[in-house]
Amino acid sequence: MRSSADVVVIGGGVVGASIAYNLAKQGVKDVVLCEKDTFANGSTGRCGAGVREQWGSEGNIRICKASIDIFENLQEELDYDYDIEFVQKGYLMMAYTEKEWDQFQKNVEVQHRLGVNSILCTPEEAKEIVPVLNTEGMFGATYNARDGHANPFHTTNAYLKAFERLGGEVNDFTEVTGIEKRGDKVAKVKTTKGDISAPVVVNAAGPWAAPVGSMVGVELPVYTERHQILVTEAVGHLFDPMLMSFSLGIYCQQTPHGSLVMGIGDPNEPKGYDIGQSWQFLKKMSDVMCRLVPALKGVRVVRQWSGLYTISPDAHPILGTVPGVDGYYQAVGFSGHGFMLAPIVGKLISEMIVGKEPSIDISDLDLGRFERGDLRVEPSVV
Ligand SMILES: Cc1cc2nc3c(=O)[nH]c(=O)nc-3n(C[C@H](O)[C@H](O)[C@H](O)COP(=O)(O)OP(=O)(O)OC[C@H]3O[C@@H](n4cnc5c(N)ncnc54)[C@H](O)[C@@H]3O)c2cc1C
Incomplete structure (x- = not known):
């Protein structure tokens, strides 16, 4: 396992896999993904894998529509040997x-x-x-x-394979046990297989997002x-x-x-x-x-x-940075719809990390909205 990286992604579900791939696609050379178990063992491998743009809130409609645009060409984009079964x-x-x-x-x-x-x-x-x-x-x-569904195992695997082809490293059975900061900045990720020095870390730990957030002192209301x-x-x-x-x-x-x-x-x-x-x-x-x-x-x-x-308190994901913790990004709190959002979220988080303007404005999906009382209530969730 590499001992240093540009970015460490925590979580080998569909969200972590998509973020890792999109970072490599954006040209970030040295990305390492750590998964504590097998890939897609968390929510991803257990989900209904439905994909829809029929939502009630503008925010969800916008990002799910953009995600379906990506799904429509994902098999080709990822050049996957099997079938992600998107119908x-x-x-x-x-x-x-x-x-x-x-x-x-x-x-x-x-x-x-x-x-x-x-x-x-x-x-x-x-x-x-x-x-x-x-x-x-x-x-x-x-x-x-235009709504549909896909195979969650194949979709995750397709992302991971494409990520590896672009030079990324994936590590299964590698649990992140701590994150060290130097001052306000992320500096090192501690894992069960050794330490990785890295200035950027992404929390894509699904149901374990809160314990991972607490490693850098971020309290997640999920x-x-x-x-x-x-x-x-x-x-x-x-x-x-x-x-x-x-x-x-x-x-x-x-x-x-x-x-x-x-x-x-x-x-x-x-x-x-x-x-x-x-x-x-x-x-x-x-x-x-x-x-x-x-x-x-x-x-x-x-x-x-x-x-x-x-x-999350408003059934919308919590995305992006947290003031005061430089180099920490999160893509968490997806409620019942993280599978369908993974393609666009991977793109948007990777754009943020490389310093580009995200192609869709998701600034209102930050953690700060709960403190501001600016919740995005979605009327159409199962
Ligand atoms: C029954 C059910 C039905 C669903 N149906 C749909 C649906 O139809 N459509 C839809 O869009 N969504 C659906 N969802 C929601 C969807 O499954 C999730 O939102 C999505 O899979 C989240 O992906 P993720 O990658 O964030 O999380 P996960 O897939 O849970 O991945 C997180 C990964 O992080 C790893 N991890 C955690 N902590 C650490 C650590 N410290 N170190 C290393 N690795 C760590 C875990 O092992 C896990 O593999 C459903 C969920 C369920 C449970």
Whole structure:
């Protein structure tokens, strides 16, 4: 392992991998990525990997739209030998309360203003898009054909391979245990495999962002919470888009291989690092989905797992520098949507590090917004 570097990136999930690759692409010669376990073992390898630009807040729409622009050419850009399995078969967002339907109509107005071609659908129109859908109780839906999903393992691997080809070093099973400063400046990263002198360090530690932040005295207002997923056996084609409802707290997609991947939020889930599975989730998930898509009755569940959301007070990520800690950058607190943001966040953080103006203004996503009371509330999260 190198004993000095221009930048050390902490975390080998999709966010750290994208930042490392983008730094190398910007011409930073000596970048080292440290991952305490295997790559993508954290939230990334456990996520639904959905990608959408149908959001309610301007900030989220802008950055997710830019991320989809990157996803559309990512396979070629990274020159990956396998397939990141990015498919754009849309998201159908379903409203089951009047309040949700009102919000969706407002969301679509903002989306149109920002160039997202989403459409409002009556329940009948939603059924035309997904004929197997039971639309009972639905007020309406929105649909955007440009949304989609990808394979999180392949996406992370594609970034890491491209990063290595550009001269970067990746180290798995290498835990960062401390960060030393000289005065206000980051100077050295301590790991289980030795020390690395570096003037710049990036915290992309996902659910462990807070302990890593505390290594330089930065207190992050984030907490972690378990979210569960189940996967069914592969079945014939049922529907194309990701199905999502905020009032029901669900999302469900059919992968290119035919299996269905789905999750449902639990408002009573305690904060913490538990990544066990529960019978209650299995039961609730199956009940809700079989009601929405009766064709799922009898389809067998083959796997169940859980992962962690790292949640910030306004469900938006916390990005960039922290005054008083020179050389420290962070890309943390992604809540339930860090996978889709990884391509653009990697680009923006790398631009900041090399001293360029970020191609999208994300200054309002800094840590300071919580002290300023300038929260960016997002109405459309699962
Ligand atoms: C069930 C579920 C469904 C989701 N669905 C979606 C979705 O559909 N779309 C979407 O966009 N997002 C989704 N998400 C959110 C998404 O998974 C995360 O926001 C995203 O993966 C965050 O990536 P990351 O690289 O920041 O974190 P991680 O993937 O957790 O990576 C952080 C890495 O840092 C490493 N690390 C931590 N501390 C240290 C240390 N001290 N030294 C070295 N390494 C360290 C960890 O081992 C880990 O591998 C979902 C999440 C869950 C749990």
